[in-house]
Amino acid sequence: MEYTLQQIASQVRRDIVRMVTAAASGHPGGSMSATDVLTYLYFKEMNVTPETWTRNGEGIDQFFLSAGHISPVLYSVLARRGYFPVAELATFRRFGTRLQGHPSIEKGLPGVNQAAGSLGQGLSVAIGAALAKRLNGDPHTVYVLVGDGESEEGQIWEAAMAAAHNKVDNLIAMTDWNHQQIDGTTEDVAGLGDLRSKWEAFGWTVIDADGHDFTEIERGFAEAHKRMGLGKPVMILWHTEMGHGVDFMAGTCKWHGKNPSVEQCAEAMKQLEETMGDFAL
Amino acid sequence: MKEYIDTGKKDTRSGFGAGLAELGRSNPKVVALTADLKGSLKMDAFAAEHPDRFFEVGIAEANMVGMAAGLAIGGFIPFIGTFANFASARVMDQIRQSVCYSKTNVKIAASHAGITLGEDGATHQTLEDIGIMRMLPEMVVINPCDYNQTKAATLAAAEWNGPVYLRFGRPGVPNFTPADQPFEIGKAIKLNDGDDVTIIATGHLVWEAIQAARELETKGIDVDLIDIATIKPLDKEAVIASARKTGCVVVAEEHLIAGGLGEEIAGVLAQACPTRMRFVAIDDQFGQSGKPAELMAAYGLDAAHIVEAALSLLR
Numbered sequence: 001m002e003y004t005l006q007q008i009a010s011q012v013r014r015d016i017v018r019m020v021t022a023a024a025s026g027h028p029g030g031s032m033s034a035t036d037v038l039t040y041l042y043f044k045e046m047n048v049t050p051e052t053w054t055r056n057g058e059g060i061d062q063f064f065l066s067a068g069h070i071s072p073v074l075y076s077v078l079a080r081r082g083y084f085p086v087a088e089l090a091t092f093r094r095f096g097t098r099l100q101g102h103p104s105i106e107k108g109l110p111g112v113n114q115a116a117g118s119l120g121q122g123l124s125v126a127i128g129a130a131l132a133k134r135l136n137g138d139p140h141t142v143y144v145l146v147g148d149g150e151s152e153e154g155q156i157w158e159a160a161m162a163a164a165h166n167k168v169d170n171l172i173a174m175t176d177w178n179h180q181q182i183d184g185t186t187e188d189v190a191g192l193g194d195l196r197s198k199w200e201a202f203g204w205t206v207i208d209a210d211g212h213d214f215t216e217i218e219r220g221f222a223e224a225h226k227r228m229g230l231g232k233p234v235m236i237l238w239h240t241e242m243g244h245g246v247d248f249m250a251g252t253c254k255w256h257g258k259n260p261s262v263e264q265c266a267e268a269m270k271q272l273e274e275t276m277g278d279f280a281l
Numbered sequence: 282m283k284e285y286i287d288t289g290k291k292d293t294r295s296g297f298g299a300g301l302a303e304l305g306r307s308n309p310k311v312v313a314l315t316a317d318l319k320g321s322l323k324m325d326a327f328a329a330e331h332p333d334r335f336f337e338v339g340i341a342e343a344n345m346v347g348m349a350a351g352l353a354i355g356g357f358i359p360f361i362g363t364f365a366n367f368a369s370a371r372v373m374d375q376i377r378q379s380v381c382y383s384k385t386n387v388k389i390a391a392s393h394a395g396i397t398l399g400e401d402g403a404t405h406q407t408l409e410d411i412g413i414m415r416m417l418p419e420m421v422v423i424n425p426c427d428y429n430q431t432k433a434a435t436l437a438a439a440e441w442n443g444p445v446y447l448r449f450g451r452p453g454v455p456n457f458t459p460a461d462q463p464f465e466i467g468k469a470i471k472l473n474d475g476d477d478v479t480i481i482a483t484g485h486l487v488w489e490a491i492q493a494a495r496e497l498e499t500k501g502i503d504v505d506l507i508d509i510a511t512i513k514p515l516d517k518e519a520v521i522a523s524a525r526k527t528g529c530v531v532v533a534e535e536h537l538i539a540g541g542l543g544e545e546i547a548g549v550l551a552q553a554c555p556t557r558m559r560f561v562a563i564d565d566q567f568g569q570s571g572k573p574a575e576l577m578a579a580y581g582l583d584a585a586h587i588v589e590a591a592l593s594l595l596r
Contacts, residue, residue, distance in 0.1 A: 114379065129352070131348065
């Protein structure tokens with residue numbers, strides 16, 4: 001049966017909340033702000049399937065998650081797309097699991113290219129992977145998602161400069177701009193400021209789009225594709241809301257890295273339609 | 282004792298540059314990156330011959346490590362080149378997560394290691410990098426002793442599937458190992474057989490250890506002399522066998538005692554055959570500006586200090 005993007009995203013958000021509740025730990029807030037973008041990316045955008053995926057990315061589009069703490073959304077989207085059994089979501093953060101707290105290649109989870117968790121590193125890795133594609137004559141695209149709070153890391157701006165200098169124009173970088181981080185808003189904590197101006201000043205083409213509206217997400221990627229191969233790296237700033245989809249979790253930093261109680265989880269489930277069948281706990 | 286002839290002073294970093302140039306011609310998968318130190322790392326030949334496979338990333342070492350990891354995921358064999366301090370302490374977390382934990386095939390070329398960096402002083406004289414790097418799971422740590430061995434180690438690093446930290450230096454030092462030698466990662470190199478005392482050295486201290494062994498020979502002391510070019514994985518069998526034979530071990534290295542080869546060997550011997558030891562290394566302090574030879578003498582990293590350490594074990 002075919003599911004709409006909205007139906008898939010609703011199930012992914014259910015998965016996220018149920019996974020972190022069951023594990024009694026994890027990062028639901030940023031996972032829920034990135035849900036629609038990652039759902040679109042894996043179900044509509046990227047030229048890769050569970051069958052064609054390889055870690056080296058030869059002949060396929062490649063995605064890197066830099067903000068590794070939003071592993072719940074990555075794991076759910078990968079499982080729902082068929083990279084590994086949906087039932088395995090129940091093992092999130094348990095001893096021996098392939099679904100480590102932060103993504104790891106150590107246990108060979110299909111769909112994961114690189115460890116992430118210590119922040120600021122994934123953009124650099126994606127640039128390297130994009131350069132590898134250029135050297136290999138592979139016309140496919142490399143995608144990477146960084147957090148807005150993560151963009152406080154100096155390495156992000158080292159990478160920003162290097163990508164422009166090396167004219168990495170087969171890369172679509174994306175920021176999940178939900179304006180929240182652990183200690184508060186990105187403005188209160190670090191004065192993150194105007195990301196559009198910052199990326200433009202570093203020599204990037206910048207696209208803004210609503211990261212919770214699939215028409216807007218489609219437009220954002222289409223705009224990005226128009227700018228591939230023009231000698232400049234591309235950044236899509238996805239305007240999102242932390243904890244999106246559950247009213248008491250939305251728009252606050254409180255749910256960055258906190259699991260709901262069993263009662264709160266039940267309340268959240270009332271707000272998120274079960275569409276593809278919950279994994280068993 | 283076996284004769285070792287200095288064929289002329291050459292810097293080990295030029296051995297790396299020569300190895301990299303050779304790899305550029307023989308292996309199209311080898312790429313190279315530098316953080317504004319192309320000339321210092323002797324990467325000019327590779328860069329000139331393969332401009333498409335050479336990336337200048339600017340003074341941004343953390344990003345360089347990540348880019349190398351991405352290139353490795355895409356099937357390339359990246360060598361990243363910078364000073365040892367910026368190739369280790371500055372980017373330990375990037376190496377830990379993006380390289381070692383992610384098992385990416387990145388080769389870290391760490392030049393100007395140790396006190397022989399000389400005049401630049403302590404900010405650049407890393408004396409901690411062996412310790413930092415050997416703590417990381419998956420990492421191979423190689424510290425060759427002269428130009429020829431550094432070139433051979435560079436070629437071997439490209440063949441090895443996994444992260445490698447290749448440590449070498451700035452000044453010209455005697456070039457005495459064979460040209461075009463095979464280099465086996467993880468294998469100790471026996472330079473002399475003796476029964477009285479074991480001297481184990483790595484990097485620039487190997488030549489000093491040879492001079493020390495010669496002098497000890499004139500006093501009737503036969504040295505079992507080992508060049509440990511691969512610090513990790515350590516050739517434990519060779520170390521244990523020598524310690525069992527002589528019953529006393531000197532370890533010489535251009536590094537702090539903390540985290541160095543001496544501590545590593547002490548850990549091995551403490552479990553296999555507790556052995557009296559002396560460390561010829563720097564004890565818990567920073568370096569300072571000066572000429573390499575002057576600093577080596579001042580910080581006790583020369584043949585005279587190795588002789589003294591050996592004699593103190595035999596008294």
